[in-house]
Amino acid sequence: EVVMTQSPATLSVSPGERATLSCRASQSVSSNLAWYQYRPGQAPRLLISDTSARATGVPARFSGSGSGTEFTLTISSLQSEDFAVYYCQQYNNWPVTFGGGTKVEIK
Amino acid sequence: QLQLQDSGPRLVRPSETLSLTCSVSGGSVSSRTHYWGWVRQPPGKGLEWIGSVYYSGSTNYNPSLKRRVTMSVDTSKSHFSLMLGSVTAEDTAVYFCARLRYITGYFDQWGQGTLVTVSS
Numbered sequence: 001e002v003v004m005t006q007s008p009a010t011l012s013v014s015p016g017e018r019a020t021l022s023c024r025a026s027q028s029v030s031s032n033l034a035w036y037q038y039r040p041g042q043a044p045r046l047l048i049s050d051t052s053a054r055a056t057g058v059p060a061r062f063s064g065s066g067s068g069t070e071f072t073l074t075i076s077s078l079q080s081e082d083f084a085v086y087y088c089q090q091y092n093n094w095p096v097t098f099g100g101g102t103k104v105e106i107k
Numbered sequence: 108q109l110q111l112q113d114s115g116p117r118l119v120r121p122s123e124t125l126s127l128t129c130s131v132s133g134g135s136v137s138s139r140t141h142y143w144g145w146v147r148q149p150p151g152k153g154l155e156w157i158g159s160v161y162y163s164g165s166t167n168y169n170p171s172l173k174r175r176v177t178m179s180v181d182t183s184k185s186h187f188s189l190m191l192g193s194v195t196a197e198d199t200a201v202y203f204c205a206r207l208r209y210i211t212g213y214f215d216q217w218g219q220g221t222l223v224t225v226s227s
Contacts, residue, residue, distance in 0.1 A: 001170075034213040043111075043217040044203065055215065087154055091212030095169045098146075098154035 002026055002090050006099035012107040019075040021102045023088035028068045032092035035064055035073045038101075039084045047086075048073065078104070109134035111218035113204045119225050125191040129204030129218060136185045137162045142207040143180060143187040144214070147200040155200075159207055160187055194225045 003026040013019045023033070031051040038044040046055045048064040051071060061076040075082055083106055088099040115127035129143070136143065144159035158168035160178040168176045172191070180187040191198060201222050205214040 032211070032213075036214070041219070043219045044205075044214070045217070046213065046215050049208075049211070049213045049215075089154075089213060094167065094212070095171075096156050096212045098156070100153040 001095055002029060002093050002097050004088055004090055004097050004099035006086075006088055006102050008102060009100070010103045010105060012105050013078050014107045015080060016077050017107075019078055019082075019104055021073040021075075021086055021104070023066075023071040023073070023099050025069045025071075025090055027093075029090040029092035031067050032090060033064075033066070033071050034089045034091065035062075036087045036089065037082075037084050038087060044087070075104070109206065109216045111204050111206065111216060113202065113218050113221050115221070115223070117221065117223055119194055119198075119223060120227055121195055121225055122193055125189070125194050125198060125202075125223055125225070127189045127202055127204070127221070127223070128186050129188070130184075130186045132185070134206075134216075136180055136187060137182045138209075140209045141215075142167075142209060144205050144207050145178070145189045146203045146205055146214070146217075148203070148220075149197070149200040152200075157189065157191070157202075161209075196225050199223065199225045 005024045007022045035048040036044045052064045085101045110132045113129045119125045142159040145157040175192045177190040201220040203220040204218040206216040
């Protein structure tokens with residue numbers, strides 16, 4: 001199965017700053033990559049599919065890029081509601097697999 | 108707006124079967140454009156896809172769990188279900204039900220998740 005590795009595990013950022021999260025696949029997943037936001041106790045939320053397509057209602061400050069094995073989620077100016085855990089997921093191969101997550105915390 | 112609400116026992120004894128049901132509202136479980144699936148997260152660990160079921164009843168399971176998993180959909184009751192047999196403490200996790208885009212495999216809607224503990 002495809003192993004997804006996210007870095008860093010924890011990212012400390014001040015509100016208003018930019019956050020850059022990385023996701024690496026053990027083999028090419030083409031552009032079949034999604035990003036999710038998770039706040040414990042809430043339902044995970046799809047942010048981005050197909051590497052860079054924002055889901056309905058997702059603010060423009062969230063953007064995704066990359067292809068093949070290297071992907072990035074960028075949050076251009078962190079708002080208070082953005083402090084959460086972010087997961088990447090590949091769906092190029094079954095079983096679909098997730099990264100271990102990056103926790104974005106307030107600096 | 109689509110809502111997913113899971114239900115089932117929160118405590119299961121070792122070697123028994125974990126059973127969860129996810130009720131779908133605000134949308135149709137008979138959708139031709141979506142699968143319905145389960146994902147879990149053991150304490151302190153990452154997310155793991157368990158399996159998916161289509162409205163027709165066709166299923167797709169994670170090979171790591173395939174031997175113990177059964178999923179089904181009941182269109183008349185607008186819900187889908189998960190059964191995981193021969194559970195051990197390693198099956199203790201938050202279980203999420205979710206909707207997947209057909210053919211692709213990403214999850215566009217999720218339930219809040221429920222902690223199921225395996226313990227005697």
